[in-house]
Amino acid sequence: MKSFTILYLSIRRKVRFLRNFRNYIRMLPRRNNNLIGAPDICAADSQNFLKDTKSPKLSSIRLELLPISELKSHEDIEAPRFKILLSDIVSRKLVLKPIIVESKKFIVIDGHHRLAALKALGVKHVPAYVVDYHHDVPVLSGWMFAGEQVSGKVFKILEEMESLCKPGPDELLVKTADDMLHIQVDRIDIYLAIKEVDIINKLHLIKIPYNERAHSHFNVLILPPPLKHTDVYRIAEKGLVFPPRTTLHITDLKKCYRTFLLKNLL
Secondary structure, eight states: OHHHHHHHHHHHHHHHHHHHHHHHHHHSOOOOTTTTSOOOOOGGGHHHHHHOOSSTTTTTOEEEEEEGGGOBOOBOOOHHHHHHHHHHHHHHTEEOSOEEEETTTOBEEEOHHHHHHHHHTTOSEEEEEEEOHHHHSOEEEEEEEEESOOOHHHHHHHHHHHHTSOOOSEEEEEEOSSOEEEEEEOHHHHHHHHHHHTHHHHHTOEEEEOOGGGGGTOSEEEEOOOOOHHHHHHHHHTTOOBOTTOEEEEOGGGGOOOOEEGGGTO
16 A cells, blocks of 8 residues: 555656646747847758848858868767667768857857767768857857756755865756755856766756746756856867757757758768
8 A cells, every 4th residue: 555655646746747847838938030130941941041141140151061070069969869860860861950060169059969970970071050159149048957856865966066066156046845045156067067967867857948937837946057158168178068958059040951961971
C-alpha cells in the first residue's frame, strides 16, 4: 500500500508539472518576425533577401562557404540532437540551412549541431551566413532551468556550483516554492559551473527560453545572469564552450533556408 501511495504521488507531481509547462508555453508571446527588419524568409526567396542592400540592416550579411577548420564554437552540443541531425543529413544528402557565423573571428553564432554533424562527415567547407555580430544579431537572450519538485538536493547543488566560480557583480537567481535566492557570481564562471555540475540531469530540470512570467508556473526556477556579446568572444577565444543552449540569438536569419548538396562540401 505504501509503495502504491508513493507511485500515485509521483504520477500526480509529473502530471502537474506537464500541465504547468503546457500553460507556460501557451502564455509565451508569438515571435516577432521583424526583430531585425527582415521579411519572413522561405527557401525560394532567401537569395533575394541576401541581395537586398537597400536596407542598412541587411547590407553586411553575406552567404559564403567557409573552411570548417577556421570556425570557432562557443557552445557544446547535445548528443541526442546531434545524432538525429547527423542521420537526417546523411539520409537527405543535403544541408538545408547555413549556420550563422560572426565575421571577425569566425565564431559560430547559431548552428553548432549542424557544424558538429558536418565535421563528423568529413566536410571541408560549411555554408554560412556571415554577419556583423552586434549589428545583424543585436538581440541576445538566454535560457533558464525549470522544475516542479523542490528538495534539499537543490541547495546542495547550488553550493557545489557556487564553489566552482568566483564571486562577481552578476546574480544567479534561484526561485523555490518558498523563497527567492540571489547569489553573487561571475557570469561566465557560473555557466561553466552549470556545465560541470550537470544540473539538468541531477535536478530533473528542463530548459526553457527566459521569460519573466514563468515564475508562477514552476516550483523551481534557476535563472543564470544574462550574457553579453563580448562574453561569446571571450569564451570562444579561450577555447572553451558554454553548455548546450546557453545563448538564444534572436534573428530572422534562422528562417533563411538554402540547400547545399553534401557531396559538394566534401
